[in-house]
Each structure stands twice: as structure tokens, then as C-alpha cells.
Amino acid sequence: MAVCLGLLLSAPGTAVAAPAPPPPPPGAVDDNGARGGATAGDGAPADVARLEDVRLRLDGLYREAARATDAFNAAEEVATTQAATIADLHERIELGQRRLERLKDRAGAAARAHYRSGGLPPGIRLTLSDDPANFLDGVERTMTDQRALHTLITRLGRTQETLRTHAANAVSHQEELTEARAEKDAARKEIRRKLAAAEELEESLAAEERARLRELEEGSQRDAQEAWLGSRAPEDGGARPGDQAAAAIAYATEQLGLPYEWGAEGPRSFDCSGLTQQAWAAAGVTVPRTSQEQWRTLRRVSEAELRPGDLIIYHADASHVGLYTGKGSIIHAPRPGRTVTVAGAGSMPILGVVRPGG
Template sequence: MGVIRKRNSAMAVIALVCAGSVLATPTAAYAKPTPKDDKSLEEVRKELDKLYHDAAVATDAYNAAEEKADKQSGEIVKLARAIVAGQEKVDRLKARAGAAARAQYRGGGLPPEAQLLLSDDPQQFLTGAGRLRQGAHATEGMLSDLKRTQEDLKTYAADASDHWKTLEAGRKKQDKAKKDIKAKISAAKKLEGKLEKEERARLLKLEEEAEYKQQTAWLSSGVLDEINGRASGRGKKAVRYATAQVGKPYVWGAEGPGSFDCSGLTSQAWASAGRGIPRTSQEQWRQLKRIAVKDMRPGDLIIYNDDASHVGMYIGEGAIVHAPRPGRNVTIAGAGSMPILGVVRPDK
């Protein structure tokens, strides 16, 4: 009976996702349209899927480059501060060395301690010898410190130069990724723009049908019968944050508060729960702990597609919350409505 209730609950979620469901709306109510470029709507749907998938890959590349650029900028700032502090130290050491040289000049080429060594007074001689040793050690230490600090400055400068080169390379990657994103999204919008209003409505139904078909196949495998994990305290906070964003638009590179891309939503949701995670779906897949689908719990992240180009947050009952693509809003969807690559857990 518990399994039946879980399946009924899961199906209720999917019915909600489909907003009335493709099953509740007879497809015959639509006259089959013909796009202006003579492609079938199904071909258009597949082409749009590819364009938006490629845009998602480029978005991940952009976000990764941006994250790296921020890190490099931070390193450059730290090195700049170290260079300033090092230069100030060099200036102080040089001033001390100059003072010692001037004192030696005033003593006829000998420092005061050396002059004391020439005294006939035994006590003065011993005192002078001690001072001479101390002075020699101090001078040696000062010169060694000066040399070491100057070498450090050279290292800092070389490191800063390397970081600048990496930063510039990252900026070029960002520029390229941004152009790729705009080109893909522009092409997708242009393709959608060729459709009449009725065609766009039917296209949305085709998308829902494809998602529903995949979700139904996923549930039919019995996978949901094995998923019983309960959310952790942080996981509950992350889910609350993510679901509160439902209805906000997808914007590439966005991480709130008014709009999100897929990984922007998941990273900000976990940040709100006090757990920082990588910014991109590919890095989330690479760096976070991987777990079996049957062991997942609310708050875990489901990574989609072979290239880890999309991510959603599991919220329980076979559903996820995610930011789908440009032109769509943050929404609830079936966890199995897209090809699952794997599951990762931010809170170990």
C-alpha cells in the first residue's frame, strides 16, 4: 500500500508539472500546423533542444571562466599587497644599512665598537668585543633579510605576471563563450519566431509530451520504490530556497535574486543553507560527492546529459526544481524527464 501511495503521489507531482497534463488535453484539439520553413514541429523541437543544450554548455564555460577570473583577480590583489609590504620593508632595511654606513664614516672608517677594541682599558675592551659581535650579527642578519626580501619581491612580481596572463586568457574564454551563447539563443529565438501562435502552443505540448514520456519510463522502472532518503537540515533549507524561486525567469549567467540559470539556482540555494558549492553544473559533478540514484534525498543535485550541462535539485516524490532554459521560468519537473548522468550531494 505504501508503494502505491508513493506512486500516486509521484504521479500527482507530474500532473502538476504538466499543468493540466498532456493527457488531460486532447491533442486532437490542435490542427496540425506546418512551420513556415516546412520542417515538422518535432524537428523544430529537436533543433531547439540542441541549440539550447549548446547554449547551456557555453553558459557553463562562461561561468567557469568568470569564477576563475574572480579567483585570479583575488590572487593579484594579495600579491600586490605583498609587493607593497615587501617594498616598504626593503626601504626600512636600506635606511638602516645607510645609517650604519654613515656611522662608520664618522668614525674614520671604523664603527664605534671597533674603536673600543683599541682601548687600553680591559673592561672597555671586553665590552667593545661583545658589542662588536652583536653588531656583526645584526648587520649580517639585516643584509640577509634585505636579500631575502628582494628575492621575495621578484617572486611576487613573477607570480603576479603569471596571474595576469591567466586572467587575460580567461577573459578571452569568457568573450568567446558569451558570443557562443548569444549566437545559440539568437538562433533558437529566430527559429521559434517563425512559428505562429498556435504552432508555439503545440510546440510547448510536444515538449511536455517528451518530458512526460521520459518521466513515465523512469518511474515505471520502479526506481522511486527504493528512494526513501530524508533531507538533512541544510538540505531542507536549500529546497525551501530553490522552490521559492519558481516562476522567476531563466537568464544565462544569472544567480539571483530576480533570475537564474540552472547552476546559479542550485549554487545559490545551497549558499543560502550555509554550504558553498561550485558555480557550474560541470564542476558540481566533478567536485561534489557522487551517490546512487536510489540513495538520493531532497536537496541532492541531479546532473543531466553526458556532458553535465544541466542540473536540477531533487525535492522528493520523483520531482526536481530547476531553471530549464532561456524563454522558460524556474519550475517543478519530473526528475527523470531528462537523461540523468548522476546524482551529487553537497552536504556530506
């Protein structure tokens, strides 16, 4: 799911007496064996700009990985559904085949009985009878046999047609399953590619640079949260969540500290929508697997109506989600390398709010 590394970084620059030489690229090693780049304490404009560029690149990579994660989760859900449907169809086909065999056995028995009677049509056999009682009895049996034979033939035809329909549906669902699995594989490769690029970029930074980047990220998130609290934050005060919302919040709270893992929905790791889905499942409410589907299908409410238990959807592409716990906070699974944590509800760009469970 989507990841937010924060809003644009900003830090005041310091004046320098003379132009400084351009910094070496991230990860470069100078003649003294030291890595090039800014340290946590220098704050030179060029260094801040370079870290800002790194932050933007990382943000882009994690966002792309998040979108691919949503695609993976959606394809996995389709594949799971199609596989279950195919299994059900195969079971129906097997039952239908057994029924067809029984009907064929009955038809064969009728044919053998007809052969044993000499193969004469029932009407001819009746006219040859000299006993009126036998004649009338024969008429009744003939009509009954004809109705039974007609019913048997009809059942055979319907069973064969049902089998043909089930077989065609199985083929169709198999094609959809194959397509979903191909989409899963493509999304998996895309996720791994983007995360590998992000990891390589982060590892190219010196430890001091990574610390500085984290400080700037957290600072910008605090600024965004304060701005949100001062403008659009809901006045939920000490509002108590309903029973279902309280159960969802309790579940999410128990997961604090567990690692983020793309495509995971517990019990030992989560991605963002996997966490919100399972939290509400613990409350007895089914919500879609992906943040995009949660945004598309669940009832939307305004930020002013925000209450504990609601899901806040982030970014224009609905690629991240957090569970609102009240008093301006959410619990969410941020991104790879991070753990399930508490964050400010306004620390990321809010797309909107949805409410599970009515």
C-alpha cells in the same frame, strides 16, 4: 547551463486521400497573408516531421548555448579568483616595499655610523685602545654590531627575494586572468549567437505552431517521467530531508517563477547551476558553480539512493542540473524564456546523482 526541450516528439499521423503539396517553409506568407506551416490541430505527418526537425534544431541550439554558459561560468570563476589573488599579491608587494625601505634606512644609518667612526674596521679600533675595560666592551659591541649587521643584510636579501617572487606570481596570475577574460568573452559571444539563432527559429513559427511544439514537448516529458517512475524511480516515499537539504529545498522553492538567465546566480534570476549552488549555499554548504564541476567533484550516489536535496545531473555532457525535492520531482531553471519551475525528475536524460554536504 544546459537546457532540455524534451525527448523526441511523437504524434500519430492521419491518412490523406491524395498527396498534399509540400508545406511552405516556416514563417512564409501565402497569397492570403497567412503564415505557412502546421496549425495546432492538423497533425499531418509532414507537419509533425517538420515540427520535429524544428524541435531538434532548437534543442541543439539551446544545448550548445548551455555548454557555452558552463564555459562562461567556469571562466568567470577563474577570473574572479585570479583578480583576488593579484590584488592580494599587490598588497603584499606594497607591504614588502615599505619593509625594504625601512631596512634600507637602517642599513644607511649603520653606514653613516661607520663613516663617523673614521671608517676603521672594528678590529683595528680595538687594538688602538689602551683601556682593557674599553677593549673588552668594544669586543662585545663589535660582535653585537656584526650580528645585527648580518641579520640586517639577511633580511634585506630575503625581502628583495620575496618581492621578486610576488612580482613574478603577479605576472603569472595576470596572464591567467587575461586568458580567463578572453575565454569569458568568447563564451559570451557563443551564447548570444546560439540564443539569437534559437529565437529567430522560434519566431519563424506561427503562434499555433509554437503552441503545438510546446504541447508535444510537454507530452514527451510526461511520457519520459512516467517511464522513469515505472522503472528506476527511487522509493523515497514520504522521506523527510535532513535539515541542510530542507534549507536548500526551501530556498529553491522561494525562487519559483523567477526567470532563467544564463550566468545568473540570483537574486532575481538564475541559470540551472546558479540555482542549485545558491540553494545549497543557503544551507551553509559550498558547491561548485557549474553543473559539470558539481558532477565532477561532489559525491555520487545511485538513483536508487536518491533522496531530497540531492542534485540530479542531466545529459551526457553534465550540462544541466536540478534539485531533487522528493516524490519524483525536481526544481530547476530550464532555459532562456522559461522560469524556475517544478518538473519530473525523469523528464530529461539522467547522467547521475550527486549529494552535497556529505
